[in-house]
Amino acid sequence: MERSNREYTIGAVEDFMLQIGRVVHAGEVELAIFRTSDGAIYAVRNHSPHPKGGPLAEGIVSGYYLYDPLHDWKIDLRTGEIQAPDRGQAEVYPVTVEGGVVKVTLPAAVTTLN
Amino acid sequence: MAAEREKLVLIGNGMAGVGTIEQILKLGGAYDISVFGSEPHPNYNRIMLSYVLEGSKSIEDIILNDLGWYEDNHITLHTGTTVTRIDDQNKLILTDNGLAVPYDKAIIATGSNSFILPVPGSTKDGVVGFRDIADCDAMLAAAKQYRTAAVIGGGLLGLEAAKGLVNLGMDVTVVHLLEDLMERQLDRTASSMLQAELTRQGVRFAMGKQTVELTGEERVTGLRFSDGSVLPAEFVVMAVGIKPNVQLAKDSGITVNRGIVVDDYMQTSMADVYSVGECTEHRGTCYGLVAPLFEQGMVLAKHLSGVQTPGYEGSVVATKLKISGVDVFSAGEFTETPEHTVISAKDEWKRTYKKILLKNNVIVGAVLFGDVTESANLQKLVKNSTEMTNEIYDEVMGTSCCGGGGAKKGMSVEAMADEEIVCGCNGVTKKAIVDAVTENGFTTVDEIKACTGATRSCGGCKPVVEQILQFVLGDSFQQSAKQGICSCTSLSRDEIVAEITAKGLRTTKEVMHVLDWKQAEGCSKCRPAVNYYLGMIYPDTHEDEKESRFVNERMSANIQKDGTYTVIPRMYGGVTTPEDLKRIADVSLKYDVKVVKVTGGQRLDLIGVKKEDVPKVWEELDMPSGYGYAKSLRTVKTCVGSQFCRFGTQDSMGMGAMLERKYERLDMPAKFKMAVNGCPRNCAESCTKDIGIVGNDGGWEVFIGGNGGIKPRIADAFCKVKSDEELVEVCSAVIQYYRETGNYLERTSEWVERMGLEHIQTVVMGNDDNRKELAARIDFALAQVSDPWRKMLDDKNTRTALFEETQV
Numbered sequence: 001m002e003r004s005n006r007e008y009t010i011g012a013v014e015d016f017m018l019q020i021g022r023v024v025h026a027g028e029v030e031l032a033i034f035r036t037s038d039g040a041i042y043a044v045r046n047h048s049p050h051p052k053g054g055p056l057a058e059g060i061v062s063g064y065y066l067y068d069p070l071h072d073w074k075i076d077l078r079t080g081e082i083q084a085p086d087r088g089q090a091e092v093y094p095v096t097v098e099g100g101v102v103k104v105t106l107p108a109a110v111t112t113l114n
Numbered sequence: 115m116a117a118e119r120e121k122l123v124l125i126g127n128g129m130a131g132v133g134t135i136e137q138i139l140k141l142g143g144a145y146d147i148s149v150f151g152s153e154p155h156p157n158y159n160r161i162m163l164s165y166v167l168e169g170s171k172s173i174e175d176i177i178l179n180d181l182g183w184y185e186d187n188h189i190t191l192h193t194g195t196t197v198t199r200i201d202d203q204n205k206l207i208l209t210d211n212g213l214a215v216p217y218d219k220a221i222i223a224t225g226s227n228s229f230i231l232p233v234p235g236s237t238k239d240g241v242v243g244f245r246d247i248a249d250c251d252a253m254l255a256a257a258k259q260y261r262t263a264a265v266i267g268g269g270l271l272g273l274e275a276a277k278g279l280v281n282l283g284m285d286v287t288v289v290h291l292l293e294d295l296m297e298r299q300l301d302r303t304a305s306s307m308l309q310a311e312l313t314r315q316g317v318r319f320a321m322g323k324q325t326v327e328l329t330g331e332e333r334v335t336g337l338r339f340s341d342g343s344v345l346p347a348e349f350v351v352m353a354v355g356i357k358p359n360v361q362l363a364k365d366s367g368i369t370v371n372r373g374i375v376v377d378d379y380m381q382t383s384m385a386d387v388y389s390v391g392e393c394t395e396h397r398g399t400c401y402g403l404v405a406p407l408f409e410q411g412m413v414l415a416k417h418l419s420g421v422q423t424p425g426y427e428g429s430v431v432a433t434k435l436k437i438s439g440v441d442v443f444s445a446g447e448f449t450e451t452p453e454h455t456v457i458s459a460k461d462e463w464k465r466t467y468k469k470i471l472l473k474n475n476v477i478v479g480a481v482l483f484g485d486v487t488e489s490a491n492l493q494k495l496v497k498n499s500t501e502m503t504n505e506i507y508d509e510v511m512g513t514s515c516c517g518g519g520g521a522k523k524g525m526s527v528e529a530m531a532d533e534e535i536v537c538g539c540n541g542v543t544k545k546a547i548v549d550a551v552t553e554n555g556f557t558t559v560d561e562i563k564a565c566t567g568a569t570r571s572c573g574g575c576k577p578v579v580e581q582i583l584q585f586v587l588g589d590s591f592q593q594s595a596k597q598g599i600c601s602c603t604s605l606s607r608d609e610i611v612a613e614i615t616a617k618g619l620r621t622t623k624e625v626m627h628v629l630d631w632k633q634a635e636g637c638s639k640c641r642p643a644v645n646y647y648l649g650m651i652y653p654d655t656h657e658d659e660k661e662s663r664f665v666n667e668r669m670s671a672n673i674q675k676d677g678t679y680t681v682i683p684r685m686y687g688g689v690t691t692p693e694d695l696k697r698i699a700d701v702s703l704k705y706d707v708k709v710v711k712v713t714g715g716q717r718l719d720l721i722g723v724k725k726e727d728v729p730k731v732w733e734e735l736d737m738p739s740g741y742g743y744a745k746s747l748r749t750v751k752t753c754v755g756s757q758f759c760r761f762g763t764q765d766s767m768g769m770g771a772m773l774e775r776k777y778e779r780l781d782m783p784a785k786f787k788m789a790v791n792g793c794p795r796n797c798a799e800s801c802t803k804d805i806g807i808v809g810n811d812g813g814w815e816v817f818i819g820g821n822g823g824i825k826p827r828i829a830d831a832f833c834k835v836k837s838d839e840e841l842v843e844v845c846s847a848v849i850q851y852y853r854e855t856g857n858y859l860e861r862t863s864e865w866v867e868r869m870g871l872e873h874i875q876t877v878v879m880g881n882d883d884n885r886k887e888l889a890a891r892i893d894f895a896l897a898q899v900s901d902p903w904r905k906m907l908d909d910k911n912t913r914t915a916l917f918e919e920t921q922v
């Protein structure tokens with residue numbers, strides 16, 4: 001468990017290819033970082049909320065949605081909400097981009113098990 | 115040692131009793147068990163005696179539980195010992211050889227005896243029943259010594275005995291009291307067909323004859339009938355029926371009618387004494403067949419093991435004749451009365467007959483002759499008192515035309531239990547689908563898919579989901595409206611491909627924008643599909659879109675459930691070298707590969723490679739990608755062939771490797787498997803490959819559209835060619851035509867059925883110019899491909915983006 005909100009600098013915008021997820025370990029937490037076709041960057045914990053788990057970084061990105069590579073769940077990258085017919089919640093974290101530098105803020109009580 | 119266990123004594127060492135004991139052991143019932151059997155054998159399968167007689171099995175073959183089984187389970191077995199009385203005052207089992215064994219619970223499973231007609235002469239030598247191993251031995255001995263035999267009784271047992279004796283070389287006449295054989299199991303039509311069939315097989319019949327005397331001195335010489343006629347016979351088998359063996363129960367003071375009377379938990383009138391099997395009478399019925407005995411045993415085993423169970427409610431009796439290649443079956447009611455609705459089909463040329471009886475539209479009975487494939491299904495339908503529907507009718511009468519789905523064949527959706535899983539991939543039950551349809555007013559499979567997830571993975575259950583939809587909607591069901599390739603568009607594959615070509619569209623984004631996709635950037639279904647179509651249309655200029663590739667193709671490796679990957683290097687034609695094996699072993703050790711598995715396609719799969727290690731493994735293997743992850747040629751499976759095999763007529767290894775080198779790396783609508791065989795023995799299993807090739811002395815035979823996977827299909831014979839060059843040209847043309855016309859993810863097994871085999875033959879074989887053009891187009895496309903592992907190793911940016919993880 002982290003004690004308080006922590007901000008991590010995870011790289012430059014151009015480190016992230018459009019619509020190709022990338023894995024970043026921020027402290028103890030494994031993240032999947034996505035750059036959507038409009039250039040925005042999103043951070044999700046690299047762990048599917050599907051009962052069987054598995055990574056998310058390799059999924060297909062369409063607009064603001066991510067298709068889970070193993071289970072084909074459709075995940076809203078902005079909210080982490082799983083779209084019908086499935087139900088669930090992926091953990092998403094706030095991202096800021098300043099001067100081409102990408103930062104992710106992880107909340108204090110983020111679980112670290114993957 | 116725990117407290118003293120209760121003593122359970124089984125009287126009768128046959129199938130019903132020992133079957134019950136087996137169930138008790140499985141359920142963990144803790145008893146000290148003793149078993150008494152009159153015969154000198156351990157438990158054997160009485161049903162198989164016909165095979166022993168026929169000579170296709172030995173006594174050893176039909177033993178169900180050998181002596182070791184009794185020992186292993188600490189069961190005391192007394193063979194050759196007959197129990198004479200149960201003393202319920204002192205709770206003792208008394209035997210003919212003076213034993214007195216204490217019991218807490220006892221099971222009587224004494225079975226039944228052959229019913230010997232009470233006519234003069236029935237005790238002469240040469241007269242036997244057909245019931246146990248001793249009878250079987252007598253029949254085998256008689257066949258060596260005598261020529262003529264008579265079997266009295268034209269029922270199941272009599273016919274099996276007769277057929278067995280005919281096979282042993284005897285001249286056999288079946289004597290039957292009535293005009294119809296097996297009248298208690300078959301209707302008149304099936305009976306007469308059966309008689310005709312058995313006559314063809316050498317059995318004679320004396321029908322409508324009542325035996326009044328067996329003639330002879332010490333030994334039988336013949337039969338005299340009530341009409342005064344006689345039939346010479348040196349050996350007579352009585353097979354007029356069985357009677358429950360109730361002597362012990364009677365002598366012990368237990369209530370007996372025809373059999374030992376029991377309640378629904380197989381409890382007799384004597385406390386702590388139970389009865390199962392042929393000696394038992396339940397609700398007025400004694401059963402002489404095996405299925406009910408197992409059902410009774412199951413209930414009793416649960417009851418004695420303290421497991422909750424509903425009581426036994428009787429069985430629907432079904433009959434199957436098991437011998438002589440004549441298949442007959444019946445279940446439930448089989449003789450029509452005015453209140454039955456009869457469905458029947460008789461085919462005198464194929465000698466098959468099928469009849470189903472309905473009462474108020476409920477299936478109450480069936481008879482099958484000649485083709486009994488539907489027997490298990492019909493038995494279930496009768497047992498469940500299923501209502502007849504169009505689907506069931508189509509299924510059982512063989513008039514159905516739709517292919518099966520993922521769900522079990524032989525279940526109509528109506529008869530399907532609510533909790534039965536329809537979609538095995540996503541665990542969606544029938545009830546979930548029915549509820550989704552009724553609660554939301556759905557009318558399409560797509561809506562069901564979006565709501566429940568059924569059909570979304572492998573699609574195998576789609577026909578069943580469609581049937582359920584139809585069943586719920588009834589008359590308001592309409593065949594689904596025009597469907598696009600996914601929910602992002604209403605355009606079909608052909609329309610999309612035509613638009614791409616006509617408008618010169620170049621990227622998935624452009625296609626989706628111009629063709630007005632509902633979701634601007636598509637979904638996981640259409641993005642990979644459109645990316646494939648673009649590559650197929652523009653083989654030299656299309657920039658493959660990594661972001662539109664499914665994970666495995668994007669990474670050029672198969673992802674596993676834990677996020678690790680598998681790496682499969684090429685082994686052309688399934689042939690490798692010691693040097694390559696050594697390198698695979700070294701790399702596997704170095705990168706701590708979890709499992710090295712031999713695949714079905716004759717190569718090695720390195721399982722459990724960490725994502726970051728994948729490129730290093732490629733680099734150190736320094737072998738081409740085997741494309742085990744791709745919609746592309748996987749392997750060309752081969753047999754040993756003429757290089758070494760004594761049967762080989764063609765060099766299958768060489769041809770397989772050559773074809774694999776030629777067609778590797780090219781994108782196709784779906785994964786593609788091939789096989790090459792050096793002779794018609796077909797060791798590399800061509801019949802289940804997209805293209806299967808079988809060599810013979812003087813050329814090659816080509817088969818297409820085989821599949822061993824989700825919907826097995828045997829490949830169709832496509833053509834024969836004489837030379838290797840022709841073979842390659844045919845393969846090229848077939849693959850290219852499939853690439854140009856196949857739907858994305860459509861295997862050739864489906865493609866061949868959709869396009870029609872003859873159509874494909876006409877396109878490829880009917881016109882030399884066509885074939886050569888197709889072959890030229892594939893050659894052009896093949897000239898563009900390169901090894902993806904090498905490419906990734908040479909492209910640092912993509913490799914880093916895909917495989918490397920950063921730590922901050």
